[in-house]
Amino acid sequence: MNLRHPLSLGLLAAAAALVVSGLLATLAGSSPTEAAVALWDGMFGSAYAIGSSLNAAAVLLLVATGFIIAFRANLVNVGGEGQICLGAIFAVTVGTRVLPDSTPAFVALPAVLVASVVGGALWASIAAVLRVRRGVSEVITTLLLNFVGLALLLLVVHEEMFLRQPMSSSETLPQSLPLVDGAHLPLLGIPRSPATAAVALALLGAVVAAVVLHRTSTGLRLRSVGLSAPASHRLGARVDRLRLGSLTTAGGFAGLAGGVLVASAPHVLAEGVSSGYGFSGLVAGLLARGSLAAAVLVSAALGLLVSGGINLQLAAGIPASLTQITEALLILFIAGSALWTTTGPRGAGRRSAGWPRRRPEPDRSGPPPGGASEPSPGPATATGSGPDGDPGPAARPADRPRTTHLEETRR
Amino acid sequence: MTAPPATAPAVAPALRLSGVSRTFGATVALDAVDLEVSPGEVHCVLGENGAGKSTLCNIVFGSLRPSSGSVERDGEPFTPSNPADAIASGVTMVHQHFSLLPNLTVRENLLLGRGGVRLDRAGLARRLAELEEAYGLAVDPDATTGALSVGARQQVEIVKALLPRPDLILFDEPTGVLGPAEIAGFLSTVRRIADAGTAVVLITHKLAEVTQVGDRATVLRGGRVVGGGPLSELTSDDLVTLMIGREVGGLDSVLAASLGLTSPEPVGSPAATTGAAAEAPEPAGSPVPAAGPAVLEVRDLVVDATDGARTVDHLDLAVPGGSIVGIAGVEGNGQSELVSVLSGALTASAGTVTLDGTDVTAAGPGPRAALGLGVIPEDRHHDAIVGELTVAQNLLLGRLDELRRFGMLDRRAMRRRAEDLVARYDVRTAGTDAPISSLSGGNQQKAVLARELSLDPLRCVVAAHPTRGLDLGAVDGVVRRLREAAASGVAVLVVSSELSELLALCDVVHVAYRGRLLGPVPTDDPTARDQVARLMTGAVA
Numbered sequence A: 001m002n003l004r005h006p007l008s009l010g011l012l013a014a015a016a017a018l019v020v021s022g023l024l025a026t027l028a029g030s031s032p033t034e035a036a037v038a039l040w041d042g043m044f045g046s047a048y049a050i051g052s053s054l055n056a057a058a059v060l061l062l063v064a065t066g067f068i069i070a071f072r073a074n075l076v077n078v079g080g081e082g083q084i085c086l087g088a089i090f091a092v093t094v095g096t097r098v099l100p101d102s103t104p105a106f107v108a109l110p111a112v113l114v115a116s117v118v119g120g121a122l123w124a125s126i127a128a129v130l131r132v133r134r135g136v137s138e139v140i141t142t143l144l145l146n147f148v149g150l151a152l153l154l155l156v157v158h159e160e161m162f163l164r165q166p167m168s169s170s171e172t173l174p175q176s177l178p179l180v181d182g183a184h185l186p187l188l189g190i191p192r193s194p195a196t197a198a199v200a201l202a203l204l205g206a207v208v209a210a211v212v213l214h215r216t217s218t219g220l221r222l223r224s225v226g227l228s229a230p231a232s233h234r235l236g237a238r239v240d241r242l243r244l245g246s247l248t249t250a251g252g253f254a255g256l257a258g259g260v261l262v263a264s265a266p267h268v269l270a271e272g273v274s275s276g277y278g279f280s281g282l283v284a285g286l287l288a289r290g291s292l293a294a295a296v297l298v299s300a301a302l303g304l305l306v307s308g309g310i311n312l313q314l315a316a317g318i319p320a321s322l323t324q325i326t327e328a329l330l331i332l333f334i335a336g337s338a339l340w341t342t343t344g345p346r347g348a349g350r351r352s353a354g355w356p357r358r359r360p361e362p363d364r365s366g367p368p369p370g371g372a373s374e375p376s377p378g379p380a381t382a383t384g385s386g387p388d389g390d391p392g393p394a395a396r397p398a399d400r401p402r403t404t405h406l407e408e409t410r411r
Numbered sequence B: 001m002t003a004p005p006a007t008a009p010a011v012a013p014a015l016r017l018s019g020v021s022r023t024f025g026a027t028v029a030l031d032a033v034d035l036e037v038s039p040g041e042v043h044c045v046l047g048e049n050g051a052g053k054s055t056l057c058n059i060v061f062g063s064l065r066p067s068s069g070s071v072e073r074d075g076e077p078f079t080p081s082n083p084a085d086a087i088a089s090g091v092t093m094v095h096q097h098f099s100l101l102p103n104l105t106v107r108e109n110l111l112l113g114r115g116g117v118r119l120d121r122a123g124l125a126r127r128l129a130e131l132e133e134a135y136g137l138a139v140d141p142d143a144t145t146g147a148l149s150v151g152a153r154q155q156v157e158i159v160k161a162l163l164p165r166p167d168l169i170l171f172d173e174p175t176g177v178l179g180p181a182e183i184a185g186f187l188s189t190v191r192r193i194a195d196a197g198t199a200v201v202l203i204t205h206k207l208a209e210v211t212q213v214g215d216r217a218t219v220l221r222g223g224r225v226v227g228g229g230p231l232s233e234l235t236s237d238d239l240v241t242l243m244i245g246r247e248v249g250g251l252d253s254v255l256a257a258s259l260g261l262t263s264p265e266p267v268g269s270p271a272a273t274t275g276a277a278a279e280a281p282e283p284a285g286s287p288v289p290a291a292g293p294a295v296l297e298v299r300d301l302v303v304d305a306t307d308g309a310r311t312v313d314h315l316d317l318a319v320p321g322g323s324i325v326g327i328a329g330v331e332g333n334g335q336s337e338l339v340s341v342l343s344g345a346l347t348a349s350a351g352t353v354t355l356d357g358t359d360v361t362a363a364g365p366g367p368r369a370a371l372g373l374g375v376i377p378e379d380r381h382h383d384a385i386v387g388e389l390t391v392a393q394n395l396l397l398g399r400l401d402e403l404r405r406f407g408m409l410d411r412r413a414m415r416r417r418a419e420d421l422v423a424r425y426d427v428r429t430a431g432t433d434a435p436i437s438s439l440s441g442g443n444q445q446k447a448v449l450a451r452e453l454s455l456d457p458l459r460c461v462v463a464a465h466p467t468r469g470l471d472l473g474a475v476d477g478v479v480r481r482l483r484e485a486a487a488s489g490v491a492v493l494v495v496s497s498e499l500s501e502l503l504a505l506c507d508v509v510h511v512a513y514r515g516r517l518l519g520p521v522p523t524d525d526p527t528a529r530d531q532v533a534r535l536m537t538g539a540v541a
Helices: A005-025 A032-044 A047-072 A080-098 A105-134 A139-156 A198-215 A215-229 A229-234 A238-264 A277-287 A292-316 A323-345 A381-382 B053-060 B085-090 B106-112 B120-136 B150-162 B180-195 B207-213 B236-244 B253-258 B271-279 B336-344 B367-371 B380-384 B393-401 B412-424 B443-454 B472-486 B499-505 B528-536
Strands: B016-022 B027-039 B042-046 B070-075 B090-092 B167-170 B198-206 B218-222 B224-232 B294-304 B309-322 B326-330 B351-355 B373-376 B460-464 B491-495 B509-511 B516-520
Touching: A005 A032, A005 A323, A032 A047, A032 A323, A032 B180, A047 A080, A047 A198, A047 A215, A047 A238, A047 A277, A047 A292, A080 A105, A080 A139, A080 A238, A080 A277, A105 A139, A105 A238, A139 B367, A198 A215, A198 A238, A198 A292, A215 A229, A215 A238, A215 B393, A229 A238, A229 B380, A238 A277, A277 A292, A292 A323, A323 B120, A323 B224, B016 B053, B016 B528, B027 B042, B027 B053, B027 B198, B027 B218, B042 B053, B042 B180, B042 B207, B042 B236, B053 B167, B053 B198, B053 B460, B085 B090, B090 B150, B106 B120, B106 B150, B120 B150, B150 B180, B167 B271, B180 B198, B180 B207, B180 B367, B180 B528, B198 B207, B207 B236, B224 B236, B294 B460, B294 B491, B309 B336, B309 B491, B309 B516, B326 B472, B336 B373, B336 B460, B336 B491, B367 B373, B380 B443, B393 B412, B393 B443, B412 B443, B443 B472, B472 B491, B472 B499, B499 B528, B509 B528, B516 B528
Parallel strands: B042 B198, B042 B218, B090 B167, B167 B198, B326 B491, B326 B509, B373 B460, B460 B491
Antiparallel strands: B016 B027, B016 B070, B218 B224, B294 B309, B294 B351, B509 B516
16 A cells, blocks of 8 residues: 555544544543444434534535635635625525515525625635735635624624514524525435535535636636746736635635525524534645545545534533544644655655645745756756756756745745 | 966875766766866866756765765765765855845854854954955955845855865856856956865856866766866867767857857957857858837836836837847846836836837736737746646646637647647657656746747747756757747847857847946947947946
């Protein structure tokens, strides 16, 4: 088995994460077997468990798809949480205040979902405009906009003048009225399973995104902008527009995730509607390394972990937050091994394809690269002196800095 | 030519390499190289790009370990495991690209490399005074390094290399970024360092420098030593033949120029070198300067950098169709900014750029390409190619709109177009689906040329340092393509710091000086070199 293959690494990382989590479960006072059984039951124990796992996976996949689209243009969308909130707020506004009760489903459902896309996209476009016009790091802005989005959600569900249901007693919960019946996402129709059409929607979104990214000129230009903005600009790509579009689309996908959440039972908007889906979706996107097929698998795995964690708490009495620790461990292990796969044993710039790395835009003030002739010193010198005397080394800047994916550097 | 008799081999050589090989995977960078450098001699290591010169340097300086063979210093085995080791045992190196921190003062830069906890400012001042006395190397310790000229920065590098009193100094392609006057100053410094008893290894591919300052030479080709000896016994022709493995007579004048066969000295070229250049035949069909209407016209162009410095200062330029116009000059006189404005990467503060009468001052790169402007940018890796994308994608990224079918990219058409371009421009690649970063520098440049010259219509080509970092075969290809373009009526603008190359390639040469263009100097004028060299110092002709 090739240990460096991403798949085998992922399996190893998952195994390691589970072992550590098992140790933590023991420390929490439960036997590892009891915890494992509870987790298993929560994940695969019943049609209900599988169905709710799939629903969670659909939400994660939507966020992950958006993340991958933005990441193609070398933009990191950390704002899934806020975008989910805004998507949900827009969806509920349309679904409770705009549409009359008797709206048929073929109008109500699309209207609510489109509203959620618009909400998420608008929220992301704030960061996108700041990035394009002012060069403000989208990592910072999308992250901070999460807090604003969460606070907005709090505001609208607590105030009757916004979306809170009419207060009839002191026991009225701080949540919205339910969406009109027509806006409820239909179930997939699997017996005793709560899986909704969201699963199909998310898969469709991933397929469309994959086709656009891999088969169209827009996809190729996005990739090129992500790899080298100056060269892409030189070749006529509209760098700003592509960046703006990709980050806004990412927001739209996350917003749709918010819309899907409120259009599923219990069809109301309440605090904590996003409940970490924004960040877990980001994780799914990162771990998928830019591949939408991988994103589907990772989202499914994380969705199973989420619903398994709930049962862990119910059945074994272990805090469900243990699954978050497992998720975090998984990320740490995979990120650590990614460093290994992409740099090789002695840091000889090996890298896997399709993994756009965040890198600093080269400093223009330094001495001109490529100098008069001989390439910079380094192992790359070797590749030269081919049969036709071609200076292979000049092809490859041996000193290209290696940076972590989330590192933010710009002029 | 200064060629004092080589030091008698009675003393142990300062450096001796015996049978040194170095392989990287399947590639052999150095193959059983023998080399001997005596104290007090300037030993030139010559070779084309990829001949293994830098690998050799890095082995001696401790950055690389030889795969086999041995290195000795003063008769003792020498196995530095890193550059710090090498410096501690008296070997220093001046790199091709400066390793100074631009935001620090010269003093801070010089103190950086010193060991110990305490910063010995007084000791440094004493040592600087000694160096000025001995070699005439004066540096201003309080100057901010980034504000110095390239030549002054190199002086700081040399001072830095001399501080630890080395007995062997390696210079890796030291003159690549210097103007003619600075090169002359540099060469005399090298001579004084050697005369003081230090062994000097000078890595270069410029013959004129070798013949001026060297005592012995070793020529590398494809990682092997193919010849060498005392320079008093070798002619320039011998060296060229060794370097490139073919006779000088058949060399194109531009190739001869890029080797430095013509002297960088403005006056009084040594007889041996002029002979070689004069014998080089003029290529057939070299275009005559045509005074046709200007295709590319720049009027009153002003560019202010973000820090407020005026990099281009009311510059005017006209490039007629069918002619090749060159811009010479020491780097940093506004040439880079001019090219950036022409390519659409940089916005002008004032002035206009017109292409065939159309004002393109505010147009982006896309519309400019549509009007027939091809640009070969100065920094290939930064502006011209996306290394991770395939050859085909790099070739066609600018015209994806023509390659769509039902909204999808027509991959088959892409491959066909790319294969056609690769064949026509002789780009050597494993396939059009290989990442372009897997190509050699010369072939990457050919791919860029293929893309830019295959624009339809093509009206104007702006090429910045098109031959920089390329080996002879690739230089030949680039030059031929540019000449062909001009011959077909395209306006060609070439910006380069290689004066000799410009003189051989262009019809007229302008000189960039402090954001303006001086000249033009017609290159068929026998005193063209003199005139251009004088203009580079700012003297008005």
